[in-house]
Amino acid sequence: MDRIARLRAGLRRSELDAVVLTHPPNIQYSTELRATAGAAIILPGRTVLVVDSRYLSVARSVADTRADTSVERAERSLDEAVVAVLRRENPGRVGVEGAHLPVARFNRIQSLLGTAAAGDAAGPVLIVTERLVERLRAVKDAGEIATLREAARRLSSVASQLRTFAIPGRTERQVASAVDDALKTAGFDRPAFETIVASGPNSALPHARPTARALREGEGVLLDFGGIYDGYCVDLSRTLHVGPESPAFRRLFDAVSEAHAAAIAEVKPGALPVDIDGAARRVLARHGLAEAFGHGTGHGLGLEVHEEPRISPHAPEGEPVLAGMVFTIEPGAYVPGTGGVRIEDDVLVVEGGCEVLTDGI
Template sequence: MYSRLHDLRAGMTGASLDALLVTGRENIYYLSGFTGSAGALLVIADTHLLASDFRYTSQAALEAPEWPFMQVDGPLLPALRARLADTGVASVGYDASNLTLAQYAQLGGDDPALPFRLYPEPGLLTAMRLLKSPEELARMRAAVALTDAACADLLERVRVGITERELALSAEWFMRTHGAARVAFDIIVAAGPRSALPHAQPTDRPLRAGDLLVIDMGAELDHYCADMTRTVAVAEAPPRAREIYRTCRQAQQAGVDGIRAGMTGHDADRLCRAVIEDAGYGEYFGHGTGHGVGLAVHEEPRLRPGVKTVLPAGAAVTIEPGIYLPEFGGVRIEDLVVLTADGCEVLTAAPKPEELLVCG
């Protein structure tokens, strides 16, 4: 953790920040190892501390022994405001994506009497978290392997008459009973016309012969997330379903074959999107091709139109094009990959046949 703290302080110097307040839970864990539900980190050039309340005194000593603990008996942010005032710092950075307007006001906001100024920090921790260390990748590989196993178990349960909700519950049960702390996000199991809803929630609708079935899930294991999607047909596969599956499969493979570090998020997206557009389904692919994954299931970088950010080697991202036909159904195929200078390493091992798989 000290090497991360060293890198963060170097970034703070470059951004002319005397201090940095860290409030996002993933960022707190990333820097300190602390997993409590209430707390904040304060980083200054020559000191750092973890602030929380009495409930976490012992937990902080176990999880973040390298971080001096500041016990706060009242509201957290006013106490940190007073602490910052005592240090004599002039510029304090904060994570605008993890601080509400009300919390900003508790820190003093734009009060001209405040002895320091508050500035949104320029994404220092976001940039650090982009590049996954070997230890982080090992945890992610384990989460992916568990997700692959849960997918295989779920596909064996697919049959006419079982409900979306029953399949989703079985997948969560499998992951939780095989070591997952939790699911990385609400599992998506969507059948028939509902599979055209990219973020559908499972319902009590029973599966029917000819349904397209979209399954999107991921385990959270040792704090790191997995994310994968597979699409199958139930009992039989209509010709139109086979056609859009084949197109999506070709688009996803174009991404796997062509996406690499050094290209922009826009250019990475185009590799998949062009295949779908050329097949005449461009208007039915309305989301980005992918996103970063790590401590959070959705983080930087983004692979979507207009993103000029260059993708770095060592980032873990999804490649997940989709085609969604209203009132008919949808297809999405998603792998989690690690970007390299020469391409990408696919972590997801669940089968994705070139032709639509029929289950049940």
């Protein structure tokens, strides 16, 4: 069953007659249209791509490969063009993406639809939905897995060079620049996010930004970086020590390393995200570091660098991880005034366990 067919099956289960996708990654996943703006209207028997002049040629190229897909050009605004299609096709219950459609834009579309949006049974009615496409995206197909494997291999090659970048006297910004250059050399389209390089006490900030601070002997340095390869994101963190290790750093590093291994050992089809997270959290608590670990243990990877599943204490109940899911395992411990350690790898859930996609150092 192709992606559109699976999405249409989800619409039927949700008692929807159509859905308007406005989040670019969801549009790309469902229709293969790569555009920074636009909409995809998924109807029972056909799909309409709504774009402005910038993406008209690309959308037509996509439509040429699918007999059930047509293109609507937005002459004035995307929202007006979407409403024109909905009025013409007249579906009843129309889903919109609650997590991605701003309230102001939702209200505008309702206003343009007129009395139909207010409950007129003869016209389209907007229904806020959650995670219709995101649930589908969480389980990767064979092509996506092959792309993510290759991306992880390339990211690991960058990780293997980190000790040549993180040397005393270089500033955090200089090290970050070296990592970004290595990502380009490795074949990535661009970084998946702003590279994090945090040395000494700065490493106690989980999402520190690189500064002009120079790396010093006897300190740790946390590096978190990722790349986009053929549209798919990978993400990796390593914590190194510059020069001789201090006992405080070794204590943190060993505890996080143990937590990292415990979480990976828990990954298998059917495992609950909260249990995977809990495996890491229990190890750090045993080392007296429960309060030093404030974020989740992992997040999904794919067209976005943060997507489903969420490996955290607050993950949705009753939604186990499934074979084909790809996500990070990244426990950390952060002690203000001392520093922090995070170790992050990307894993693929396979029958019986998981495959660790990344390595390096």
